[in-house]
Amino acid sequence: MIEKKSMNFNDLEQWLNERRVTEVECLVPDLTGVARGKILPRGKFTEDRGMRLPQAIVAMGVTGEFPESGPYYDVIDPTDKDMQLRPDPSSVRIVPWAVDPTAQVIHDCFDHEGKLVPFAPRTVLRKVCDLFKSEGLQPIVAPELEFYLTARNTDPNTLLRPPIGRSGRAETSRQAYSIDAVNEFDPLFEEIYDFSDKMELNVDTLIHEVGAGQMEINFFHNEPLGLADEVFFFKRTVREAALRHEMYATFMAKPIAGEPGSAMHVHQSLLDMATGKNVFSNEDGTPSDTFLHYIGGLQRYIPAAMVLVAPYVNSYRRLSRNTAAPINIEWGYDNRTVGIRSPISTPAARRVENRVIGADANPYVAMAMTLACGYLGIKNKIKPKPEMKGDAYLSPYALPRSLGEALDWLRRESDLHEVLGKEFITVYSEIKELEFDEFMKVISPWEREHLLLHV
Incomplete structure (x- = not known):
């Protein structure tokens, strides 16, 4: 083959x-x-x-x-x-x-x-990846994409509601990680996996997320452009499959009031192109300066780049306190309250998870954004803030609160203009x-x- x-x-x-x-x-x-x-x-x-x-x-x-x-x-x-x-x-x-x-x-x-x-989304991602390659580095990413299943809704003035499952009932409560709740939609997910297999999409785990009718699909890690293509294809696939089962699939950041928003968390690491080793770890397994500078870049530039990954007015409804979405750019190990998380892993698998990106973001622009912020952190040797070991929701907001504010922040950040x-x-x-x-x-x-x- x-x-x-x-x-x-x-x-x-x-x-x-x-x-x-x-x-x-x-x-x-x-x-x-x-x-x-x-x-x-x-x-x-x-x-x-x-x-x-x-x-x-x-x-x-x-x-x-x-x-x-x-x-x-x-x-x-x-x-x-x-x-x-x-x-x-x-x-x-x-x-x-x-x-x-x-x-x-x-x-x-x-x-x-x-x-x-230069303004085509694929071009922008290529440009950022080429910057890393000029440094002898290969970015590796792994997206986690959340979405909602809803009942068909042809009237924009009518509130969205969870769809009817095999039991004949709609979800009325939150069912995080429930196997039975996923099984309610077995025929749909069997078709999604069948379509994904025929399209050779590298989808991994399917889980039920916190919201009523909210799901998450994880992708295997790979190089950014190919995975952005897969997310692009996957969104088309899920929408098509849902329509065939008399429901909608939506990647809106906040489709239903009172329910958590949907994110596209992106795990990222960097490989040395000569050796294939993860440069986020030193030989002795400790975090490298590159790892810390990458986080420093995310902390320094994400606020100004938010409009690239929270692209609509609706996007900012997700980024509020106590909604399972970050409100700042604190970082920490195995801490889901922060905007920048580093999961517990072996040194070879050390990575950074950007949790601020919405499911409504263009996957090419989203990956270009997070890699650009990390690249600037490495180039400028930006040190991160001390690790957040507690609840980051107790810290102040550090992200723009609206589309208009986010646009102003982006226009003022010339470093991002140069890279993107x-x-x-x-x-x-x-x-x-x-x-x-x-x-x-x-x-x-x-x-x-x-x-x-x-x-």
């Missing part, structure tokens, strides 16, 4: 032939993590080996809107020029739910000069500003209930 990471275009053609593929979904992840692109007949895909799309397609808001003016158009050409998209053979997967044999392939975005488009790319920061910030402005035009039920006749 051809190893995916080493596939070229000839290998890709062989792969498609072996599976008698007749259609190809040509995908590009946009800033929100939505799959954009075209569906091509197999012959057309083979003939073109790519396609074209307008630049702005990967740089639109979650509502599909674009800024009317401003710095956005210093990066995005106002004449709406095309990008040239090239398939990444290593990303090819079968579409297991398609009626006809169909493949899906993620594409990279290039300009007319053959350069990677000024073009990306400009486009991302302008899109988030647009979304924030759109949200502020909406009057919520809370305002009508408490302000209408009382102020």
